[in-house]
Amino acid sequence: xSPSTSLPSGLVAFVKRDCPTCELVVxxxxxxxxxxxxxxxxxxxxxxxxxxxxxxxxxxxxxxxHQIETVPTLIRVEGGEERERVLxxxxxxxxxxxxxxxxxxxxxxxxxxxxxxxVDPSREAELSVRFGGSKLxxxxxxxxxxxxxxxxxxxxxxxxxxxxxxxxEKRVLEMLEGTTRAPDDVxxxxxxxxxxxxxxxxxxxxxxxxxxxxxxxxxxxAVEAACTDRFNMHGVIATTMGVGPIIVVNGPIRRAxxxxxxxxxxxxxxxANATIGRALQLVVRNVGGGRPGEVDRATxxxxxxxxxxxxxxEESSPWGPLSADLGAEPGTSTVTVFAGExxxxxxxxxxxxxxxxxxxxxxxxxxxxxxxxxxxxxAMLVIxxxxxxxxxxxxxxxxxxxxxxxxLLTMPGEEMMRGVDEMAEGMPESFRSQPVTKFRPGxxxxxxCGGSAGLFSAILGxxxxxxxxxxxxxxxIRP
Amino acid sequence: xxDSADLESRGVxxxxxxxxxxxxxxxxxxxxxxxxxxxxxxxxxxxxxTNDEVRGIADEAVAKIVNGLTTGGISFSRN
Amino acid sequence: MTSEQRVVLDPTSExxxxxxxxxxxxxxxxxxxxxxxxxxxxxxxxxxxRVEQELRAxxxxxxxxxxxxxxxxxxxxxxxxIATRCDAVVEALAD
Numbered sequence: 146x147s148p149s150t151s152l153p154s155g156l157v158a159f160v161k162r163d164c165p166t167c168e169l170v171v172x173x174x175x176x177x178x179x180x181x182x183x184x185x186x187x188x189x190x191x192x193x194x195x196x197x198x199x200x201x202x203x204x205x206x207x208x209x210x211h212q213i214e215t216v217p218t219l220i221r222v223e224g225g226e227e228r229e230r231v232l233x234x235x236x237x238x239x240x241x242x243x244x245x246x247x248x249x250x251x252x253x254x255x256x257x258x259x260x261x262x263x264v265d266p267s268r269e270a271e272l273s274v275r276f277g278g279s280k281l282x283x284x285x286x287x288x289x290x291x292x293x294x295x296x297x298x299x300x301x302x303x304x305x306x307x308x309x310x311x312x313x314e315k316r317v318l319e320m321l322e323g324t325t326r327a328p329d330d331v332x333x334x335x336x337x338x339x340x341x342x343x344x345x346x347x348x349x350x351x352x353x354x355x356x357x358x359x360x361x362x363x364x365x366x367a368v369e370a371a372c373t374d375r376f377n378m379h380g381v382i383a384t385t386m387g388v389g390p391i392i393v394v395n396g397p398i399r400r401a402x403x404x405x406x407x408x409x410x411x412x413x414x415x416x417a418n419a420t421i422g423r424a425l426q427l428v429v430r431n432v433g434g435g436r437p438g439e440v441d442r443a444t445x446x447x448x449x450x451x452x453x454x455x456x457x458x459e460e461s462s463p464w465g466p467l468s469a470d471l472g473a474e475p476g477t478s479t480v481t482v483f484a485g486e487x488x489x490x491x492x493x494x495x496x497x498x499x500x501x502x503x504x505x506x507x508x509x510x511x512x513x514x515x516x517x518x519x520x521x522x523x524a525m526l527v528i529x530x531x532x533x534x535x536x537x538x539x540x541x542x543x544x545x546x547x548x549x550x551x552x553l554l555t556m557p558g559e560e561m562m563r564g565v566d567e568m569a570e571g572m573p574e575s576f577r578s579q580p581v582t583k584f585r586p587g588x589x590x591x592x593x594c595g596g597s598a599g600l601f602s603a604i605l606g607x608x609x610x611x612x613x614x615x616x617x618x619x620x621x622i623r624p
Numbered sequence: 625x626x627d628s629a630d631l632e633s634r635g636v637x638x639x640x641x642x643x644x645x646x647x648x649x650x651x652x653x654x655x656x657x658x659x660x661x662x663x664x665x666x667x668x669x670x671x672x673x674t675n676d677e678v679r680g681i682a683d684e685a686v687a688k689i690v691n692g693l694t695t696g697g698i699s700f701s702r703n
Numbered sequence: 704m705t706s707e708q709r710v711v712l713d714p715t716s717e718x719x720x721x722x723x724x725x726x727x728x729x730x731x732x733x734x735x736x737x738x739x740x741x742x743x744x745x746x747x748x749x750x751x752x753r754v755e756q757e758l759r760a761x762x763x764x765x766x767x768x769x770x771x772x773x774x775x776x777x778x779x780x781x782x783x784x785i786a787t788r789c790d791a792v793v794e795a796l797a798d
Contacts, residue, residue: 627740627742627770627782627794628792628794630782631726631782631785631786631792632725632726633726634726634782634786635726635727635786636726636785636786636789636790636791636792637725637726637727637728637729637790637791637792638726638791638792638793638794639791639792639793639794640793640794640795641750641793641794641795641796642795642796643796662725666796670744670745670746670747670750670796671744671745671746673746675746675749678746678749678750678753679749679750679752679753681750682749682750682751682753682754682757683753683757685750685754686754686757686758689754689758689793690732690758690761692728693728693729693732693737693791693793694728694729694730694731694732695728
């Protein structure tokens with residue numbers, strides 16, 4: 146402890162005027178100071194207590210360093226070291242600590258103290274920045290005097306085009322309250338620059354995205370999942386196709402942080418949905434160095450590259466969660482990251498039979514990327530609740546749905562050849578004499594969410610599968 | 625500095641003129657903004673001088689201005 | 704943010720300073736339009752009048768622009784106007 150924060154030897158008391166117990170023990174403090182060396186630190190008004198010279202600790206530096214949680218606190222200090230302390234007024238304990246008998250005659254034997262100002266929630270973040278800022282390792286950037294703080298974020302290239310929240314130390318420390326992990330823990334290597342990314346860097350970008358601290362765990366898991374070899378974030382960034390990482394959240398955390406899995410689930414409005422996806426993309430941009438016009442070569446991109454994150458509606462789903470399809474324990478909180486583009490709507494307001502609905506879905510799925518291209522691209526089918534009900538009433542499991550769709554999406558090779566239907570695009574000659582299935586085994590994911598009104602489902606076209614492509618990655622959300 | 629940086633980002637070559645004491649501040653701001661606009665520095669002060677003196681200073685600065693707009697050879701020169 | 708809290712944490716990898724590249728320079732000033740942006744400091748106009756004279760003598764066309772006050776950044780429409788009308792710009796005179 147630095148000399149400026151070590152306590153003087155003898156007896157030390159921390160008090161504040163705005164505390165009935167501190168008021169109560171004023172005569173006791175006077176008694177003690179007459180018989181022993183007593184230093185009193187006052188948190189709010191240095192003229193309190195009357196009759197005893199007090200040290201002004203309105204900046205709360207001493208209180209913070211000595212972790213004062215209650216006032217009054219009485220401490221015995223020997224050789225610069227704290228030996229014991231008592232919280233609140235307790236006659237017996239105070240007499241034992243001070244060695245002075247008959248303290249506070251006429252006062253009740255005990256009275257609990259009040260909250261110390263240094264642990265007041267509204268001040269704690271500010272104090273920890275002021276006195277404990279050494280937790281943070283990122284470079285401090287001081288803005289020029291005339292710079293507008295919002296413009297400053299743009300000028301430095303930190304924004305994705307929309308305004309970002311300036312990541313002050315206070316905001317970042319508050320964000321870091323959302324995890325028990327140390328700020329300097331490295332959680333992932335982020336492409337394309339292959340940078341070791343710490344919890345702190347994720348927190349900084351999460352602040353910028355507009356996340357609340359309770360979203361941080363989801364963001365951390367998403368960064369971990371996206372940076373796995375299997376997901377191949379480098380490929381997802383560098384491709385000319387318009388995909389970005391889509392985050393699907395499963396498990397109890399969805400409700401705990403108020404995510405949306407219903408009306409407008411793939412759209413705007415819900416803070417958790419909007420900011421978690423955004424935080425991941427800001428990490429890719431700022432930490433990884435993945436930016437449009439540089440490594441990011443997308444011809445069109447898609448609006449989801451600002452951020453694309455939603456919660457599965459597990460509660461009204463006829464089936465298990467997406468995470469379980471990818472090997473996670475059902476009921477655990479997870480993120481699944483899938484390389485995908487913007488949604489296409491599928492209308493089917495007339496199917497009452499499951500096969501009819503399956504044919505509508507298959508006919509639309511056929512056209513992902515191109516009707517005559519197959520195998521190379523994955524897709525995610527987002528089944529809406531009204532469509533799910535048709536399938537549920539027919540007793541179809543998710544596996545059965547996928548099996549039927551796979552059959553419906555298996556075409557004779559001849560139909561898919563380049564040049565067929567006077568379209569030059571298509572499958573190469575080597576596929577002519579075999580049936581060709583649109584999606585590779587495991588390449589069609591199914592998730593359940595959406596508003597309860599609307600006989601629609603949605604399709605999120607995917608990116609390349611296979612060794613040069615991306616595979617969906619699941620990550621458990623851990624504290 | 626901000627105007628220069630903004631115009632540069634729009635593809636317009638720009639030079640800003642400032643007096644000598646501004647060199648450090650200009651360098652710091654440029655670094656902060658991550659830009660490299662060109663600066664031509666002239667003797668300080670300006671506002672206390674006669675118009676003739678100011679014109680003389682302008683004459684000396686023109687060569688550097690032209691250099692800065694056409695060849696990009698100057699960076700925070702103190703000459 | 705208050706005037707004390709003008710510090711933010713760097714969200715990047717901090718690996719290399721990212722520099723916004725300069726716009727390409729002109730081959731020559733002849734027949735080009737050079738904008739002179741007066742940032743309204745005292746005597747700035749005298750300085751720029753002289754610069755204008757010299758640039759004209761070198762074959763350039765010169766356009767003059769004025770910023771409303773020296774403390775503020777040039778308004779958006781002014782910058783846009785300058786950018787669309789000029790091939791190069793001289794901003795003066797900070798002192």
